[in-house]
Amino acid sequence: MNALRQFYLEIPVVTRAYTTVCVLTTLAVHLDLVSPLQLYFNPTLIVRKFQIWRLATTFLYFGTIGISFFFNMVFTYRYCRMLEDGSFRGRSSDFVMMFIFGGVLMTFFGIFVNLLFLGQAFTLMLVYVWSRRNPLVPMNFFGVLNFQAPYLPWVLLCCSMILGNTVWVDVIGMGVGHIYYVLEDVYPTLSNGYRLIKTPYFLKRLFNEHIERNFQAAAEDRPGGFPWGGEGQPLLPEDIAADGQNESQRIQRRLLLPRRNSKTRKLLNVLLFKTTTMTTMLCTLRHFCLVLGVIRRIVLRERRAIVSQSWCRACVYVIYWFVF
DSSP: OHHHHHHHHHSOHHHHHHHHHHHHHHHHHHTTSSOGGGTSOOHHHHHHSOOTTHHHHTTTOOOSSSHHHHHHHHHHHHHHHHHHHTTTTTOHHHHHHHHHHHHHHHHHHHHHHTOSOOHHHHHHHHHHHHHHHOTTOEEEETTTEEEEGGGHHHHHHHHHHHHTOOSHHHHHHHHHHHHHHIIIIIGGGSTTOOOSOOOOHHHHHHTTOOSOTTOOOOGGGSTTOSOOSOOOOOOOHHHHHHHHHHHHHHHHHHHHSOOOOOHHHHHHHHHHHHHHHHHHHHHHHHHHHHHHHHHHHHHHOOOHHHHHHHHHHHHHHHHHHHHO
């Protein structure tokens, strides 16, 4: 029992809180303490009857207890913890801000696609962000398919299509994850880029992260700044000569180094990077629209011939997207 308690307390705070609330919500529904009708996402009830809790409970319920619930919880716990222990280590407030950003966007998109519960989409957003931040991690799918981490969300999307589940959950999760990845990891690295998603001060204060880490103490407060009464050990003439010789060698190397960072080369690199980025974004947007168009035909048309033809076209477009 103590080992289980210690394992639970070692889980990062945000991952521990989110997975615990998800499990408790599903258990409450299983024990008939709460009805799923009180938890699902309904904009009409939220606006007209002020049932604000539905904005949160739509991300907490993963269906009845079974194999699907088990896999969803494993995925949520695994990738949520790897994110918090990895790229968000020491930045729990930024991790919570990612939760809020993703939840707001998914709620907005959920209005148009009529989704009742968004927990699976939220899990896929976590998987997408982790996969893009760890592109070199090898993955194995049931011992059959080997691939790199960035392809994991697409493999899960194909599995949902094969099993006949609604694909809008996966599409929304991947779309929101990609938007967060671009705004947080891509755009700030550009020449004129900056962070658009800023964590509020009260979240940093809540996790005790509001203290400035780059604080420089005053000279009199730094270690070794107090005159203890001794005058120190005098330098020998050999040490002074050696220091002067080393300094002259450093100056000579600095003068002989070529000027690598010229303004013309910087300008050319910026132009090349922007051109490549715009071309890649346009190609990705075009392929994404093609895949969405095929998925829409699959959802709207019911004849088998059209569905099978659309399936083939969807697979071709997805493979083409992977390669190019």
